[in-house]
Amino acid sequence: MHIYLPIAEVSVNAFLLLGLGGMVGILSGMFGVGGGFLMTPLLFFIGIPPAVAVATEANQIVASSFSGVLAHFRRRTVDLKMGTVLLVGGLAGAALGVVVFNYLKSLGQVDLLVKLCYVVFLGIIGSLMFVESLNAIRKTRKGGTPPPKRRQRGWVHAMPFKMRFRTSGLYISVIPPVIVGLFVGVLSAIMGVGGGFIMVPAMIYLLGMPTKVVVGTSLFQIIFVTAFTTMLHATTNYTVDVVLAVLLLVGGVVGAQVGTVIGARMPAEQLRVLLAALVLVVCGKLALDLLLQPSELYSLGTDGGH
Numbered sequence: 001m002h003i004y005l006p007i008a009e010v011s012v013n014a015f016l017l018l019g020l021g022g023m024v025g026i027l028s029g030m031f032g033v034g035g036g037f038l039m040t041p042l043l044f045f046i047g048i049p050p051a052v053a054v055a056t057e058a059n060q061i062v063a064s065s066f067s068g069v070l071a072h073f074r075r076r077t078v079d080l081k082m083g084t085v086l087l088v089g090g091l092a093g094a095a096l097g098v099v100v101f102n103y104l105k106s107l108g109q110v111d112l113l114v115k116l117c118y119v120v121f122l123g124i125i126g127s128l129m130f131v132e133s134l135n136a137i138r139k140t141r142k143g144g145t146p147p148p149k150r151r152q153r154g155w156v157h158a159m160p161f162k163m164r165f166r167t168s169g170l171y172i173s174v175i176p177p178v179i180v181g182l183f184v185g186v187l188s189a190i191m192g193v194g195g196g197f198i199m200v201p202a203m204i205y206l207l208g209m210p211t212k213v214v215v216g217t218s219l220f221q222i223i224f225v226t227a228f229t230t231m232l233h234a235t236t237n238y239t240v241d242v243v244l245a246v247l248l249l250v251g252g253v254v255g256a257q258v259g260t261v262i263g264a265r266m267p268a269e270q271l272r273v274l275l276a277a278l279v280l281v282v283c284g285k286l287a288l289d290l291l292l293q294p295s296e297l298y299s300l301g302t303d304g305g306h
Contacts, residue, residue, distance in 0.1 A: 007241035008052045014247055016046065021248040025068075025255020026262065027275065037125070039248070040192045041118055041282045044289075050111040052241050054101075054192030055233035059245040061192075061226040061252075065219045068256040072216025079167035079213050082177060083220040086199070089178035090225035093185020098232040101190050105237065112290075117191050119287045125198075126279035133273040168209045168217075176207060181221065188222075188229045 002011045024039045043053035072078050104110040164171045180202045187198070199218045203209045209217070234240040 003243065003247075005048075005052075005241050005244050007056075007239060008048050008244060010047045012046055012048070012244075017244065017247040018251040021251020022255035022258075023251075024248075025252035025257075026259035027255075037118070037122065037191070038279065038282060040114075041122070041286055044115070045285065048244070050114045051105060051237065051239045052244070054114060054190070055230065055237060055239040056241045056245050057192040057248070058188060058226045058233065059230045059240060059249070062223055062230065065222045065226070065256070066253075068260055069216055069219040069223060071257065071260040072219065075216070077213045078216035078220050079165055079209070080220070081163070082165045082168055082170075082203075082207075082209070083217045085163070085174050085177045086181035086184075086217070086221040087224050089181025089183075090185035090188070090221055091228055093182040093187075094189045094225055094229045094232065095185075096182075097186040097189025098229065098236060100186075101233075102236055114191060115286055115290055117187075119283055119290065121187075121191070122279050122283035122286070126276050126283055129279065130273065130276035133276055137273070168207075168213055170208060172207065180206070181225075184221075185225050185229075188225050189232070192229075 001014045003014050004011050020039060020042055027038065040050075040053050040057045043057065044050060048056075069078065101110060104113050161174050162171055163174050180199060184199050199221070200214055203214045203218065204211060230240060
């Protein structure tokens with residue numbers, strides 16, 4: 001069943017979009033990531049223009065993250081105070097990212113920037129995730145996996161403007177969380193991602209947060225940053241496709257609930273290997289598209305496009 005997407009100006013199978021939304025929702029619930037780092041490139045592959053994919057995917061992340069964070073609220077594994085500090089940096093970063101996005105759009109270079117960012121980040125994240133997952137599997141086979149070590153003291157604890165985060169059991173400066181949030185906000189605006197694939201490791205290894213509260217806190221922050229990003233793109237770029245967003249929302253909400261259940265009941269080492277492999281495959285496909293000569297050398301564009 002094909003439907004026409006008015007802003008993207010393409011026809012796409014509705015069930016394909018529902019399936020993609022569901023798959024990304026499952027990843028969101030399992031790993032505390034918005035899933036945009038996979039969904040946005042997948043939208044590229046089915047013919048959605050990058051500018052529309054980035055703006056609309058941010059909308060879908062809001063729903064899947066909201067659905068996932070509800071389950072974490074029930075378990076009381078969300079640090080609202082830490083999430084709010086991260087959110088301050090995230091909102092500022094999102095505003096900055098939209099300014100950069102609009103400037104490059106006016107130059108006609110935004111599609112190239114988005115795809116280059118994805119090749120770089122997916123390559124790095126996929127490789128690190130793959131190596132870490134293989135090491136975790138080896139440790140499990142040797143007899144038990146020790147819990148990840150949290151940093152007890154370091155430069156984070158020596159910085160000023162300290163605040164006590166009781167849910168996380170931390171007393172640290174607010175500067176590192178704000179910087180992490182700022183960086184993730186910029187990525188959200190330019191790449192259409194929630195940024196959980198960077199935020200979750202940063203919260204564990206940089207800020208020293210307990211793993212049990214990291215996923216829920218990450219999703220809490222992602223909701224507001226991506227909602228703000230969507231609003232900015234809708235009011236400045238007019239690139240949010242409502243029809244596309246609704247189909248992704250439905251699949252994402254259902255998938256997030258399923259992913260939360262799966263993530264709570266089974267070890268994820270093998271699943272992380274598969275996820276890492278999928279990330280590397282998507283990265284390779286994007287890199288090939290940039291390196292190989294396109295079938296159509298010329299295209300017509302508007303608003304500064306070339």
